Amino acid sequence: MADITTGTFGTGVSTVRWRAGLEKIAIPLGALVVSALLFSVFLLALGKNPLTFYALIWQGGFSSFFSIQNTLQRAAPLILTGLAFAVPATIGLTMIGAEGALVLGGFAAAAIAVPLVVAEAPVVLTMLIMVVFAMSAGAMLTMIAGWLRHARGVNETISSLLLTYIAVATMNFFVEGILRDPNSANKPSTVPIGDAYKVGAIPGTDVHWGLAAGLVLAVLLYFLMFRTTFGFAARVTGGNPRAALAQGLPVGKLILACAAISGACAGLAGYYEVAAIHGQANASLVAGYGFTGILVAFLARQNPLAIVPVAILFGALDASGGLIQRRMDLPDATIQVLQGLIFVVLLTSETLTGRIRFFQPGIGK
Amino acid sequence: MTAGMLTTILIAMLGGAIRVSTPFMFVALGETITEKSGRINLGLEGNLVLGAMVAYGVSYETGQPWLGVLCAGFSGVFLGLIHGLICSLPRVNDIAVGIAMMTFGIGVAFFFGKPYIQPSAPRLESLPLGNWSDNPALRSALEINPLFFVGIIMAAVIWWMLANTRPGVILRMVGDSEPSARAMGVNPIKVRVLATAAGGFMAGVGGAFLSLSYPGSWNEGLSSGQGLMAVALVIFARWNPLRCILAALLFGAAGAIGPALQSVGISQGYYFFNAAPYILTLFIMIASARSGASAAVAPGELSIVK
Numbered sequence: 001m002a003d004i005t006t007g008t009f010g011t012g013v014s015t016v017r018w019r020a021g022l023e024k025i026a027i028p029l030g031a032l033v034v035s036a037l038l039f040s041v042f043l044l045a046l047g048k049n050p051l052t053f054y055a056l057i058w059q060g061g062f063s064s065f066f067s068i069q070n071t072l073q074r075a076a077p078l079i080l081t082g083l084a085f086a087v088p089a090t091i092g093l094t095m096i097g098a099e100g101a102l103v104l105g106g107f108a109a110a111a112i113a114v115p116l117v118v119a120e121a122p123v124v125l126t127m128l129i130m131v132v133f134a135m136s137a138g139a140m141l142t143m144i145a146g147w148l149r150h151a152r153g154v155n156e157t158i159s160s161l162l163l164t165y166i167a168v169a170t171m172n173f174f175v176e177g178i179l180r181d182p183n184s185a186n187k188p189s190t191v192p193i194g195d196a197y198k199v200g201a202i203p204g205t206d207v208h209w210g211l212a213a214g215l216v217l218a219v220l221l222y223f224l225m226f227r228t229t230f231g232f233a234a235r236v237t238g239g240n241p242r243a244a245l246a247q248g249l250p251v252g253k254l255i256l257a258c259a260a261i262s263g264a265c266a267g268l269a270g271y272y273e274v275a276a277i278h279g280q281a282n283a284s285l286v287a288g289y290g291f292t293g294i295l296v297a298f299l300a301r302q303n304p305l306a307i308v309p310v311a312i313l314f315g316a317l318d319a320s321g322g323l324i325q326r327r328m329d330l331p332d333a334t335i336q337v338l339q340g341l342i343f344v345v346l347l348t349s350e351t352l353t354g355r356i357r358f359f360q361p362g363i364g365k
Numbered sequence: 366m367t368a369g370m371l372t373t374i375l376i377a378m379l380g381g382a383i384r385v386s387t388p389f390m391f392v393a394l395g396e397t398i399t400e401k402s403g404r405i406n407l408g409l410e411g412n413l414v415l416g417a418m419v420a421y422g423v424s425y426e427t428g429q430p431w432l433g434v435l436c437a438g439f440s441g442v443f444l445g446l447i448h449g450l451i452c453s454l455p456r457v458n459d460i461a462v463g464i465a466m467m468t469f470g471i472g473v474a475f476f477f478g479k480p481y482i483q484p485s486a487p488r489l490e491s492l493p494l495g496n497w498s499d500n501p502a503l504r505s506a507l508e509i510n511p512l513f514f515v516g517i518i519m520a521a522v523i524w525w526m527l528a529n530t531r532p533g534v535i536l537r538m539v540g541d542s543e544p545s546a547r548a549m550g551v552n553p554i555k556v557r558v559l560a561t562a563a564g565g566f567m568a569g570v571g572g573a574f575l576s577l578s579y580p581g582s583w584n585e586g587l588s589s590g591q592g593l594m595a596v597a598l599v600i601f602a603r604w605n606p607l608r609c610i611l612a613a614l615l616f617g618a619a620g621a622i623g624p625a626l627q628s629v630g631i632s633q634g635y636y637f638f639n640a641a642p643y644i645l646t647l648f649i650m651i652a653s654a655r656s657g658a659s660a661a662v663a664p665g666e667l668s669i670v671k
Contacts, residue, residue, distance in 0.1 A: 094460055148647075154654045157407065157460055158597050162643045162650075165590050169640035176636050294464060333475030340469030344447065347462050351454035 138267020381621020411470020445565020
């Protein structure tokens, strides 16, 4: 109160905003550090050197042009799946179906490409149709979960995960059946789309265009969620659905739109996995990018712009996995344990939000 | 399709339902205990996978499968305690922590489970209850694992305890109304942590069934969402342990359709039938969401039904 009377209120507010903004970075960063320390204890207990471990992550993720490209290549789908979690999270939906939307999107793109490639359709047109199919297939899947949530009150977390299993089973059904390439003996796949129809690399690098798509979408979705009335309405709904309804906001449409954006992002990730990496749809699409995306979004606090650096960090973890496996004689699940640990510590750290004095100057004096 | 084939399919589905339902039953019973306290633990998939790995590893190292079952239960307690304690902090969302615990539990299981993928561990012996029959299909369908009966007994015990005992009443009170529990001098946080740990134990035992009985080996593709489906199943069973048995059997039968058809040579659509349990769960969720009967008995403090 003294601030107001002495006229320092204005500066107080600006400090509050600055420090409150810092809190959004400091707490997740602190959680990362604590996870790294806890994981070091875990490695020490196994008789492994934690310093070697972190040095290898640096080496495998960032130390050379090659490793940076590898990191960015893996970060590309993570940006998209991170966005796929963050957008519906803003409106209050905990959707964990990005993995399914990615798989279904990739499969839809590969499937529609088969007749187009046979008919030697123009490359650009084929790519466009593949993208549209991938994004629509992904969006369809997540919209089911969003609609069930809004219209029937079905918990979207469980339904979106069930839809993921259904999506994988659907792909397997076709890939093992009518769409199976007779030449894919050991690993049932769709017919390859062929090099002519594959997506190339960003000039000067080996990184595919999915990274650029992810960056563009991150910026666009940031503006959509934080600078438009749509985003404002979505955030109001996420904060208090009843208040949003009372205000006459079209909650159902907002939920469906956010769910559609989510699935479209994941479906696009699936398109790039098919069109830039595998060249066909098969079990390799089920690589866990959708699930890692959840963690990426949580660490980025559902902020589309923050998702980019966090996705790059996790891309580096992923990229250095093989190196760690070989050099330290650790199983490939090591990165998964670390990710799980980060996830748990991060959610625990949310309890600190708004409770550290430094970030709340002027409050509780 | 001949009558003989139909009989074979039905028998295979019966056997399949009994086999497949056991892990569902344990996870669902565990989740019932946890949800009765007003918390939801979506991470039981992690308990299931970790339990499967621990049970298999212990059984392989000691030659004692039942010791493996017990250790699997305690690995579940470990994960349950972490979930319970973290969710006791203010501003922490139990659903998100569940997702994190799922990732963590599966990661730990895969990390320590690598050496046990190849070797063969002693399994839990099944009881040959079909010896009276000449029908080999029926005999194999009635090879029932003792854990199935343990699950049914547990369901009855939990049902009785919830209805008639002091701990049961306290658990239900905490789940229905935190203020009343506090007014009665009960510490809701303590009750919820214990309930989550107990639920974790049950899910761990369910995992032991996966690796020590059916399918009966440890690998990284062992569980595919059973832990999560069981959570949906609890809502369908309206938090009643006895209804959990029936719901689990129904889910087991759905999961057994594909293999049962395959047993008579119909392999067409096998991959489609793999999706049957998930589709069934989804429809059951649609049917039980916003149902008056379900809402009337739902624990009042549960975030998922609020």
